[in-house]
Amino acid sequence: MTENSINIVLVAALVLAALWTVMTARTLRSAIGLAITSAILAIIMFRLASPLAAVFELSVCAGLIPVIFISTIGLTARVEEESMAAKQREKLRKYAALLVLVLVVAGVLVTMHLPNDFAAPQGPVPTESPQVVMWDLRHVDLIGQIGVLAAGAFGVVILVKVSKRA
């Protein structure tokens, strides 16, 4: 199997996993579908020479975030089994248009050539590592990221406190 064939299979698997994520009737399966999509994306990232981002994707997006979603689903009411079959039928009817749309758009995008002549950087490409970019070139970003994560953590603490008082 050539490199290009493997890439095509991975992209097809990614789109199919995304479709399954939105089309399945059970929200729990939807969260699992999201984890599978993230895992396939992590494999693609490894193949695109981005191992550090792939490790983050695999551990955080395919591990932590689905767990958060599954915990939320567990804390909310579950749908009765009898209504599940009807829900699945309704979902299939609602998303039949999406299947057709995806096939049509995929056909159009493959046949017409996307504009891909954007300017490549001129001159020698710097051979920096992600660590150098993160710590030396984009350290202001890091402060912002710490701020975002702290805001998220404090937000959850405040929400939990408010709900306990209520």
Next chain:
Amino acid sequence: MPKEAIELFSLFGVGALLVMLVGFYSLLTTRSLIRVMISVELLSKSVMLLLIAAGRAVNRTALAQAMAITLINIEVAVVVVAVGIILCIYRHHKTVDTAVVQEIKG
């Protein structure tokens, strides 16, 4: 840009656009707040794929990885806060239907 890099970017660009289409469709049709967040996650996956593929095409993978890690960090914070809000809505209204959110005032 080398032909191989253009082909690679075109392939993953098509994949990213299709995942984005799936995410947008689900975002517009679903009525569950949890599924809305899952759709937003799918949109961020497509953006991440575009970032990494563009970085590989122009041979700046280190910069693309730094951007992707930033995106993942922001994604986690957004999901955690959104899930907290969804749980609060569920505790008050006993449902995670988007119709309830439209009725909230103040």
